[in-house]
Amino acid sequence: MRRDWLQPLSLVLASAATGYIAWSGHVLALPAAIVFPALWSMARNRRAASAVAAAYFLAASRGLPQGVAAFYHSDIWPGLILWLVASSGFVLVHTALWSAHSGGWKALRYTIAMALMAVPPFGIVGWAHPVTAAGVLFPAWGWAGLGAVAAGLAIMTTRYRPAAAIALVSFWLWSAAFWTAPDIGRGWQGVDLQLADSLGRNISLARHSDLAATLRAQRRPSAAHMLLPESALGFWTPSVDRLWQQQLTGTDVDVIAGAAVVDPEGYENVLVHVSATEGEILYRERMPVPGSMWQPWLPLIGRSGGARADFFANPIVSVGGQRLAPLICYEQLVTWPILQSMFHDPDLIIAIGNGWWTKETSIIAIQRASTEAWARLFGKPFVMSFNT
Incomplete structure (x- = not known):
């Protein structure tokens, strides 16, 4: 009985930590988001997958309630409501596309989720998209780098996730060691x-x-x-x-x-x-x-x-x-x-x-x-x- 709630709770807490760290405002922290698809794929049922998605998105967008309160000069409640409403698109997509099947089928479903959250209508609230990490993992790779990180995120949902994680973390460490900010436009x-x-x-x-x-x-x-x-x-x-x-x-x-x-x-x-x-x-x-x-x-x-x-x-x-x-x-x-x-x-x-x-x-x-x-x-x- 203990394991029935311990595993989902662990995934939710890990997902919240992932969202919090990746979207802390430090560019080199963005690749922490690569953990999210693995956590989502390890959920045992659709309800757990929904909770994992919600935890990631709410942690990543945690500044919204306070910002809305400041914008409207109101208390925190309107911001909290908007925070939850904004998360609904991300949670809906990742809940609907979760599957109990493993392997390539789950990777395909996660790839579809990535695509849906990148463009309207769901992309309208597609904050905290994990593919943003491509700029840190594969600087100057352009479209090839975007494709590489998308493939890596999809593989993170399969049993090959340890190999994908090692590869992506290696690129992360290499990039962090030699990171230079982009040039400011001349003139x-x-x-x-x-x-x-x-x-x-x-x-x-x-x-x-x-x-x-x-x-x-x-x-x-x-x-x-x-x-x-x-x-x-x-x-x-x-x-x-x-x-x-x-x-x-x-x-x-x-x-x-x-x-x-x-x-x-x-x-x-x-x-x-x-x-x-x-x-x-x-x-x-x-x-x-x-x-x-x-x-x-x-x-x-x-x-x-x-x-x-x-x-x-x-x-x-x-x-x-x-x-x-x-x-x-x-x-x-x-x-x-x-x-x-x-x-x-x-x-x-x-x-x-x-x-x-x-x-x-x-x-x-x-x-x-x-x-x-x-x-x-x-x-x-x-x-x-x-x-x-």
């Missing part, structure tokens, strides 16, 4: 801000002037392109466009910054590109944050509002002859936006966020670690800019 400079929740909400002339002054003060001589965080320019209008062109008059720098474009149906979270001579919308976010930004149920109840999602739009944009892969905030936590961009072989990854609400959580650190891992996998330079 690029990311500017981090500490403006808390006022960024994007204070849209006064004084705020825009202060931001321009900050750029002038922090600009390095080699910087031709400067990156500002999500929401930095507030609402993007013709007036704001002209204002920033005036602010940049007499300089040879251009600015890429987050903003919002509003219309009667809702709004779009965008990147804009502005210089002394022109301004334009550069990129429209493919995947805004579900719930707080993207609210697809509103049209069904006859209401407007919320951010639009362009799931597979504009994976690549161009600035100064360079092809860029843009990632805004939430897109750094899910899998398909970066993979879609990598299909087009960009020159540089740019990533921005407005994470004031993540204070005392590891969310921004996880975003940075995830972006760094993808940049290392594909051998791309990257530049980031966050507001806290």
